[in-house]
Amino acid sequence: MSARLTLATAARVLRQLRHDHRTIALLVALPCVVLGLVAWMFEGTPVLDSVGPLLLGLFPLVVMFLVTSVATLRERQSGTLERLMTTPVGKGDVVVGYALAFGLMAVLQALVLTAFAVWVCGMDVAGVLWVVVLVAVLDAVLGTALGLAASAVARTEFQAVQLMPVIIFPQLVTAGLFLPRDEMPAVLEAVSRAMPLTYGLEALQELAAGGGLAEVRGALVVVVAFIVGALLVGATTLRRRTP
């Protein structure tokens, strides 16, 4: 791995994104639209203040997961991944290059979405706002890292799309959105503890209830650990030689 090749790869991915207006719209505008609909639905109630912060973490994760896994599978199917594997580029350069590029998009997405939620929809966060943005960014980067790992495992774009519900839905069900974790059956609670989204949403719930960085530090460490783990899976599953 080399910093120069990783950064060159990240710059190349961003350049590709710049030519792809639809994906940028999907990344930045779509979460705002959905959040706007939720705000409209619950207008005049305090629901947005409690649920809104959770959505700031959830939408970016799902969207980034999908966009990343499709982007990296295109890389595979166009033959450019195989070509890169005949060059001095390391597997880590490819995976971390993608993570950096989409991580930057995640920052943009989190900033735009939070600004939209607070200034346009009137969301009122009891906790510290910049920590909400930080958690949203980390959740989006987690989505990217999971997408990179999934596409390293998947063999086709179709499989990657099939993996989305497999990876995302169980996390949604057990993350504590529908039922607080401590009220779940013991087995489900254990499953919940093994899922990365749980910790992202836990942090956001804490923030919605008025918490700050000190209250969510533990959860954030777990999310970062999952990000690093998923990137390692992605980089090690990639093969220079294929059948």
Next chain:
Amino acid sequence: MRNNAPAAVRVAGLRVVRGGTEVLGGLHLAVPAGQVVGLLGPSGSGKTTLMRAVVGVQETAGGEVEVLGLPAGHRDLRRRVGYVSQAPSVYADLTVAENLRYFATVLGAGRADVARVLGEVDLGRMAGRRVGALSGGERSRVSLGVALLARPELLVLDEPTVGLDPVLRRDLWQLFHRLSADGTSLLISSHVMDEAQRCDRLVLLRDGRVLADSTLPDLLASTGAADVEAAFLHLVEDGAAPAAHLVQAPAGRHAAAHGEGSR
């Protein structure tokens, strides 16, 4: 004779199995340095698999592939070997120049190389165009250009002239011969038998086996055929007893076989 020159590629007993089927069964081959070697055979004969093994992205089930004196896929070869796959492997959503600049960084080549390559594949006027908006032939030239960036010592080209108009095809072959004159070794696959006359040596491949490894005059003389197509048929139909002196023997017998063929 160039047989004393070190081989750019030496393949010994290469086996590749894919999905339970043997694609290459104990293949022997040598690509002499500085020559244009044509790899001819019908689709499904194993040309692409062999080329992928040479550039080190093919999982193999046995045998050895040595490239420029190192095992295929060795870290130190990644700048010295250029590979162009059959489908153009460049980014369709980037411009020609953006593609070349990215791969130049990856390969440690400079801006001057990007400019040189744009001229070599005659895409100077297309530099600012998005690759996705180019014709198939233009796209495959971008892909070829990427392989030329680092001035590789060995070029492995999988059907580089498919679908190109005759003028362009001639120009590309002139480029290949120029590179070869400068010392580059080229392994070029084709299923167009008439491209054989442009190669210094020919390797005829069928069902994952080498039918013949020879020069065109030697191949025609030994089979009594009028062209490569007829020679290929002759060798297939005599399959039970292939012209032994045309089949590449394991290292060492190459010079003898060649001398016998040119008698």
